[in-house]
Amino acid sequence: MGYDLRPDLTWPEIAMLMLVVAVMFADMILRPERRGLLFGLSAAGLVAIGLGMVLSPHGVGTAFHGAHMADGFSWLVKIFMTCVLLTVILVTWPFLDRLRSVVGTHLILVLASGLGMMALASSNSLIVMFIALELATIPLMILTALGRGDSQAHEAGLKFLIFGAVASAFTIFGIALVWGYSGGLMNLTDLRGVVAAGGAGLPMTIGVVMLFAGLAFKTAIAPFHVWVPDVYQGAPTPITAFLAGGSKAAGFTALLRVAVALFAPGEGEAIIDWPLALAILAGLTAVLGNMAAIWQTDLKRLLAHASVGHAGFLLMGMAVIGTAGGLLGLSALAYYLVFYAAAVALVFFCMGLVSRAGGGDLLSDFEGLGRRSPAIAAAMLVGVLSMGGIPPLAGFTGKILILAATVKGELIWLTFIAGFAMVLSIVYMLMILRALYLLPPREGAVTGARLGRWEGAALIILSLLLIVFGAVPGPVLDPIREAMQAMAGLSPTEIMVAATGG
Amino acid sequence: MIPEFILFWATAAVCVVGALGVVFAPNVVHAVLSLLVVLFGIAVGFFALGSPMLAAMQIIIYAGAVVVMFLFVVMLLDITEVLPSLGGARGVLAVLSVLGAVALTFAIVAAVTSGGLPAQADAPGGDAATVGWGLYTDHVILLLLAAILLTAAADGVVGLTQRRESR
Amino acid sequence: MITEITTTHWIVLAAVLFGIGLLGVLARRNALVILLSVELMLNAANLVFVALGHHLGDVQGQVIAMVVMAIAAAEATVGLAVIVLVSRTCRTLNPDELTELKG
Structure with missing residues (x-):
């Protein structure tokens, strides 16, 4: 009985909630021409929350009667989410003039979605996970349709909404079956015990399948990825960056918690061989996404297909759960996700700057950018090279870690598929490089996109992140590994793997 | 009856x-x-x-x-x-x-008719007090998250329509 | 089976409603009807929660069903707002005819 609020564990979410409310009130009070201040307020609040989380030791425990789990993993994810939100706000900056009267709404929705993602990282209960996922997604649907006054954005918003609504219907029906047939268990830590004891019957298994289908929609895993290209292309650039970086990370966080609890093999005959199913879907996703990216002429659409390919790589890190490569796979997944988000932020920020100067989103609009705006092109080069997987950038390190995990998990066929997908990703990377540096600028192309002092600093910081931590992954990888070990260590199979030197 | x-x-x-x-x-x-x-x-x-x-x-x-x-x-x-x-x-x-x-x-029907339902217990009360007690104590986090969602969605929908007027 | 009603009966009814909703989503080509079908699917899930909650003697099922109602209402509101916007700019509600976004 009682609330079981535990402010010592849940203060980041509470602070985020207060920030959302503060921005809401400021939006009402401030005069329209002063609304730029809202950016400062949001950024300052996020920096304060982020610093607070970095500086204070993370608590371990549960709040809200076991529904909210604070551990090292969720703490890292929340710090990462704060950084993503800051970058999204940064990427929105070039669009300030275009947003006009909806600046406040825009920021409120971004922050509310971020709050949902943070709650998602800590959710230990399926139903809290569902609602947090809705809180993360529904504001994104509005943001997709909100940004521009054109029919493209509205169309993208409608498609996102239809797919998202169907996905959540699947998720909630699956949760209902899992909850009922496990005898009223909602918490993942309890469900993990049922599955490990081999107590998952047929109804519960079909519930898990429906739950997975819903999550696969949100994380854009093939064959549930068909909505991604249209939505990414139609959404305003900062929101595309948010979708590709933050939303995908949030979806994978949820999937990770579900996978550790429900997909690990238990005693007795499992009805579905989840690791194998995940491995097949991962290979399919990586190849399909990267293959489709090659045929695109619109840069945003290309990056959308590429992001499907990246989801495939991420899923590979999850497919090795329960094998000797389990811990490495999960750590590689988190590392990959962090620096994929950084590369996405870098590329989309550059696109935003070009678009502010009057350029479009087509690949041909970027032809000769190396000559027109050398600084922006150089930053974009770093981001694209990292996505394509060129050493010593972080994207390469992430891919190698994933490959190593599949080798260690004895899924050699998956290693080969991953290698093939890597080659495909180099092809589309070369296409972008060719446009940036080899082709001459088109007639009438925008020259000399303006670059403010702060914007330049942001580009440099993001580029340095990719270069430095790609060459020296240790400082990032070690805390991730520790957190993953602590989270996965709760599961019997993972303890076994860790003990045998996994 | x-x-x-x-x-x-x-x-x-x-x-x-x-x-x-x-x-x-x-x-x-x-x-x-x-x-x-x-x-x-x-x-x-x-x-x-x-x-x-x-x-x-x-x-x-x-x-x-x-x-x-x-x-x-x-x-x-x-x-x-x-x-x-x-x-x-x-x-x-x-x-x-x-x-x-x-x-x-058919997959769902086949699965649920194959049995596996946990033992039946006495039905809980279904009046406002029982449901409200559950909603406001044990499951208050659901209420909190849903409240934020509804507020943000309301603000967003107003934004969606407001922008049209300003054009 | 016909005169003795068990919890499974209610869940089968919910599954059938969910299936009909899915059929609507897959087969119909009007965003409004698709949204109605999604409401149908969410209601089916609610029926499962209430039926199993009744069976297990757990009030949690009813609490969750209530929260899902709130979520469904939020989704419907946002959906309708976007539909109004789209119908004004595109003059069609058929997702297949919305082809501006193509590679």
Whole structure:
């Protein structure tokens, strides 16, 4: 009985909630021409929350009667989410003039979605996970349709909404079956015990399948990825960056918690061989996404297909759960996700700057950018090279870690598929490089996109992140590994793997 | 007192007929009204399952607010403009859709009829006090998250429409 | 089976409603009708929650069903707002006819 609020564990979410409310009130009070201040307020609040989380030791425990789990993993994810939100706000900056009267709404929705993602990282209960996922997604649907006054954005918003609504219907029906047939268990830590004891019957298994289908929609895993290209292309650039970086990370966080609890093999005959199913879907996703990216002429659409390919790589890190490569796979997944988000932020920020100067989103609009705006092109080069997987950038390190995990998990066929997908990703990377540096600028192309002092600093910081931590992954990888070990260590199979030197 | 089995089969018949009406009605208004029938049927189901509170909420929230909102939008839009796109999938796509939906339904039905239901316990109370106590103590986090979601969604929807006026 | 009603009966009814909703989503080509079908699917899930909650003697099922109602209402509101915007700019509600976004 009682609330079981535990402010010592849940203060980041509470602070985020207060920030959302503060921005809401400021939006009402401030005069329209002063609304730029809202950016400062949001950024300052996020920096304060982020610093607070970095500086204070993370608590371990549960709040809200076991529904909210604070551990090292969720703490890292929340710090990462704060950084993503800051970058999204940064990427929105070039669009300030275009947003006009909806600046406040825009920021409120971004922050509310971020709050949902943070709650998602800590959710230990399926139903809290569902609602947090809705809180993360529904504001994104509005943001997709909100940004521009054109029919493209509205169309993208409608498609996102239809797919998202169907996905959540699947998720909630699956949760209902899992909850009922496990005898009223909602918490993942309890469900993990049922599955490990081999107590998952047929109804519960079909519930898990429906739950997975819903999550696969949100994380854009093939064959549930068909909505991604249209939505990414139609959404305003900062929101595309948010979708590709933050939303995908949030979806994978949820999937990770579900996978550790429900997909690990238990005693007795499992009805579905989840690791194998995940491995097949991962290979399919990586190849399909990267293959489709090659045929695109619109840069945003290309990056959308590429992001499907990246989801495939991420899923590979999850497919090795329960094998000797389990811990490495999960750590590689988190590392990959962090620096994929950084590369996405870098590329989309550059696109935003070009678009502010009057350029479009087509690949041909970027032809000769190396000559027109050398600084922006150089930053974009770093981001694209990292996505394509060129050493010593972080994207390469992430891919190698994933490959190593599949080798260690004895899924050699998956290693080969991953290698093939890597080659495909180099092809589309070369296409972008060719446009940036080899082709001459088109007639009438925008020259000399303006670059403010702060914007330049942001580009440099993001580029340095990719270069430095790609060459020296240790400082990032070690805390991730520790957190993953602590989270996965709760599961019997993972303890076994860790003990045998996994 | 109506026997339980008559109540169930009557509810089931009303719900299924209404649901088919939602999917196959040629006119959007009829589809919305069919949804209303299903929602009333489910409210009766809630009542039969010992949840009078939820049955009341179902009628107040869904029938009273959501369906009315749908009807309002149907009236707001120019129906003659929208009608040409009211068609369904054709040919192979239609067959695949039916097959997919039927296959999923059969999978769920086969799974749940294979047993595995946990032991039956005494029914909980279904009045406002019991549900409210659960909502405001043990499951208060659900309420909090839903509240933020509704607030943010309301703000966003206002933003969506407000921008049109400023143009 | 016909005169003795068990919890499974209610869950089968919910599964059938969910299936019909899915059929609507897959086969119909009007955003409004698709949204109605999604409401149908969410209601089916609610029926499962209430039926199993009744069976297990757990009030949690009813609490969750209530929260799902709120979520469904939020989704419907946002959906309808976007539909109004789209119908004004595109003059069609058929997702297949919305082809501006193509590679």
